[in-house]
Amino acid sequence: MPRKVDHDQRRRHIVESLLRITGAQGLEAVSLREVAHEAGVSMGAVQHYFATKDEMLLYALQHWLSLSVHDRFAGRVRDRLAGAPAGEPAAMLRAIAAEYLPHDAAGRADALVAVAFLSRAAVAPALAAALAPAFAGFVRTLGTVFESAGPAIDAPAEAQRLAALLDGLRLPVLAGALSHRDALAVVDRHLAQLTTATAHA
Amino acid sequence: MPRKVDHDQRRRHIVESLLRITGAQGLEAVSLREVAHEAGVSMGAVQHYFATKDEMLLYALQHWLSLSVHDRFAGRVRDRLAGAPAGEPAAMLRAIAAEYLPHDAAGRADALVAVAFLSRAAVAPALAAALAPAFAGFVRTLGTVFESAGPAIDAPAEAQRLAALLDGLRLPVLAGALSHRDALAVVDRHLAQLTTATAHA
DNA sequence: AGTTTTGCAATGCGACTGCATTGTAACCAC
């Protein structure tokens, strides 16, 4: 066996360049040559690791989901909760929301990547299939937090509602039509009203 | 002056073809040739009416906003309310929501057009600028409905919250991850909880 | 009737697309 290179690491390196381009200029700016250039490799190398562009896109999405969601997102939420009393559901949800809504350059890029793939998934079933479990997982995560808030709350339903709300807030924030602060205020109202309503239920 | 043709009508005819393509295959399937073919005209004709593709896209978005939102959407909501008691806020909001969430072929296409332009607006300021007032108008419309529900409700805030919720529900419905019925159930819960919470405020 | 202006159709251009092919250098097994 020849030339020891870590196959998976190279693939990751390439799609991370792809994601960087997508996060800055959208998916329509992604071409094989552009990706190769951004990755600092030749086009032949890119083709060596990905047979087609679609395969590369799919791998990029999968990699982004694990990388962005599992690693970065969870870590940032944890950081945000560092000072708060552990296990407080409302604080956790707020932290998740604050992190979900883009507020810095990295968050903006991530959100841009998300909407780019989301909208393409609407016409590319392969991407939709890859995206579906990730979305379901996010809702489930929210659900477990709601569960810890007590049995008075319909956890699955509230998780779905909050997830939708966050998703709907993300784009206005991204477009600058809504500030991060204002969007978070909507979430705060939402969470506050939720506990009020259930307290009287 | 020569050759009597309705300039604006031709432009509309062309961008409607563009919107048909977008509603079926997304914005990335839109090219000058494809639009010309779909419109049943030559490429020269398309260029005669639009100097650049960007100009055509912008005009298409503006046309779609007036056509889809003002004409079709408002009309459909009115149809939905035909049998209901006039001026009942909850019923109106529910009708708007039911219509906003895609449930038939036309609604799906419209939603697809929306997400396509939305995601492109994230990297194309001209489109974002055209989209912003339309979104604000939708929120304002919701706001007036909430206002008619009585002073106990913070109308602007609730309008924003409902708009975000609907926006966040649209994509999962479009992707098939959520049925129209389930999504509407989320909205119903939302509206129900809203009146419950304010009743005790 | 002739001139001018508009509405296209046809064609072409350079850039770029994804993808295929070919060449070559590096590495390992023998």
Place this chain on the structure above:
DNA sequence: GTGGTTACAATGCAGTCGCATTGCAAAACT
């Protein structure tokens, strides 16, 4: 060192892209 396999690099190719140019027919204006 020879053969085989992997990792690329270079280049080519057919197709498509947005856009520019040109040409001509039809209709108003003079």
